[in-house]
Amino acid sequence: MSISRRNVLLGVGGAAVAGVGGYALGRLPDRDTARDEPVAAPAADPKYRSRPDLRTLPDVTITTAANGTVAGSIFLTPASGTGLWGPLVVDEKGSPVWFKKVPDPATVAIDLKVQRYRNQPVLTWWEGTIGGTGGQGVGQGEFVLADRSYREITRVRAAGTEQADQHDMVITPQNTALFWVYDPIPYDLSALGGPADGVLHDGVIQEIDIATGKKIFEWRASDHVGLDESYAPRPVGESEHLPYDYFHANSVGLAADGAIIISARHTWTVYKIDRRSGKVVWRLGGKKSDFEVDERTKFSWQHDFRQRRDGSYGLFDNGAGVTKEKEYSRGVVFKVDEASRKTTFVAEFLHPDRLSAPTQGSFRELADGGSFVGWGQMPHFTEHNADGTVRLAGHLPLDNQSYRAYKAEWTGTPPDQPxxxxxxxxxxxxxxxxxxxxxxxxxxxxxxxxxxxxxxxxxxxxxxxxxxxxxxxxxxxxxxxxxxxxxxxxxxxxxxxxxxxx
Structure with a gap:
């Protein structure tokens, strides 16, 4: 996702009202709490009389009413040029449950979800600024952890001088955080016809102990994945000295055996990595796949690679990005046979309108075997039965987008008054x-x-x-x-x- 300089209406919490502020890519906010601060009131009629500061909160429209859905709320991070920016929870009718405006200046929120930290449910999201080259979003920010009362517990920051990228953060059972850093490093690109003094965006996994901030593990894509695996064109002409985003990591997680599994959008490949040595155990997809990928499983420009409870794998297959490889995007589930080195297609999950999402997106398994899909650049979400049929569908305003969308159970007890x-x-x-x-x-x-x-x-x-x-x-x-x-x-x-x- 690429964010341009723009003006947006910025609101805050409490029963007070927000004013108009400028939005521009800039520095990170100072450390802040997850509470709200009142400011002066506007003259326009509010959407909510009790909360006039939320008058530009985007509406969520439900197009297919909930029918046999799993219990839970829907978690979004709406982004547009004309509304409020921040983590948003809505119910199955699209009604807001909780919203927090992100801090000024120039900050966006990405990837709101429920996780567990120290055996307690927490909300996590990323705050920072987003830029990048070639229309690909690269983040500089940090992750927020908030408790059931929406009080900030801590912030997870990258080790050293780097800043965390927005694409993903997973809390492990050991109470560590796995996430990406996009590190621009000097790199000789002459083998690709580029400058010898070029710059490469290296994809770096960091594992940080949340309580202490200590770095436990680090992995660099450039040590394991060659530039010849990429499908992304390098910057040329006046832009040739901008960082070449050859890898574009966009998800990180754990497999059932404890190994790290990742997705790299620009290599059309998902990887399994040994958590101790950093060795690539296998590649699946792309130009150097270790597996024979069956035709119905093949994917491109993908996001959100995860292992499911039955051992199969799922991801959001954009099918579109720098190029368009499929007419529509989908969630796809497949089995991986590590012995025979083959994949087997299991199921796909489509939007009723056969949406194509060139950027962003998410695909997650639900407790009953169904799945929840966030359609990324297309501001839609759908909940599916195990057979792929849609049992809930909705969307943000069409000028919005939400990097991911999730569904999960959540109980919140705010510390302030009604x-x-x-x-x-x-x-x-x-x-x-x-x-x-x-x-x-x-x-x-x-x-x-x-x-x-x-x-x-x-x-x-x-x-x-x-x-x-x-x-x-x-x-x-x-x-x-x-x-x-x-x-x-x-x-x-x-x-x-x-x-x-x-």
Whole structure:
């Protein structure tokens, strides 16, 4: 993904409202927490009266309603030139559950997902700036870990002077983080007709102990993968001294046997790497495949290579990139026989509209054997049954994109108060209540009275109807408060008492 200089509306949390800020590729933000900070209010009518700062939060449209889906929320990182940037969680109806605007200046969020750290569920995402050559996104940033209360636990940074790339970060059972660094190194490109004093973007895996920041393991693509394996053209003409992104690593993970498995988009190859020695155990796909790849499994410009629970493998086959090799993208599952050195096609997962995504994308197995696909540059996501049929489909606005999309179960308990918005209509008070990140709210209750400590004028309840729920208070009392209730009627949180101004 390539990010250009642009202006976007930047909002923050709480019940306050964001203003307009400039966006440009620039330095990393200072270390920050995962909480929100209020700023001044805009004049335009808000989308959510309780959270007017979210008035440009992109809508998520569900086109195929949930039917037999697995439990869970949908995790996105919307990116556009006209909306808010940050990690976004929505429910199966497309309604926001939690959003956090990323810090200014010039910062984007990528790859929001649920992982486990120290045996506890955490949210992780990448923050930083993105540039690159040839339309390929190269990140300089760091990874955020946040707990169930959305409080920042820590940030994972690359060792030394390097900065972490956005494409992937996996927390291992040993509480280490595996991720990529794109390291521009001097390189003689004369064998390819390029300059002897050229620059190569080397793909570097780092494994970092999250608690201490100590580097445990490092692997460099240039030590193991030759430039002759690449399908990407090198920069030429006035750009020939820009880094040649011959490898373009875009996923890293662990196989069932503990080996590292990776995907390199520009070699059309996935690799298995010995975690101790760094030796390439095998290549699959591309120009130097160690396997005979069956015709239905063949892939190109791919993303998100993972091993599935039954031992098979899956990836997002873009089928398009610098060149277009297939008419549409897909999720594909295949078996790998390491003894016979052959692959066997198992299944493919398609969007009903046969979408082609030239960049980005994700493909993940779900708990019931189904799969969830994020269509990358095409701002769509789909949930599939094991046989490939679609049981949920939706999308961000078409001018957006989300590098990946996931589905997972998540329980959030925000540390702040619910947000409350009031306006008078027809002689009554319309109460708008929300609580960014709260996942257990089942109903809302509004109470009112003459003073904040004397709210005995009456109360009214309403089932939660999405991110924001409205309730009608008869007449115009002096003060109103909103209470968030769980399914058993227990009070989970209470807003501030807000005066009614007619």
């Amino acid at each position: 947000a409350l918005g009031l306006h008078v209509d027809g002689g009554n008070v319309i109460v708008s209540a929300s609580w960014n990140g709260a996942t257990r709210v089942s109903r809302w209750r509004a109470r009112w009275g003459t003073q904040p400590g004397a709210l005995s004028g009456g109360e009214v309840e309403q089932a939660r109807t999405g991110f924001e729920t409205t309730l009608t208070v008869p007449g115009t009392p002096e003060y109103v408060v909103a209470e968030a209730l769980d399914a058993d009627g227990k009070v989970l949180g209470v807003s501030s008492a807000i005066p009614v101004r007619v």
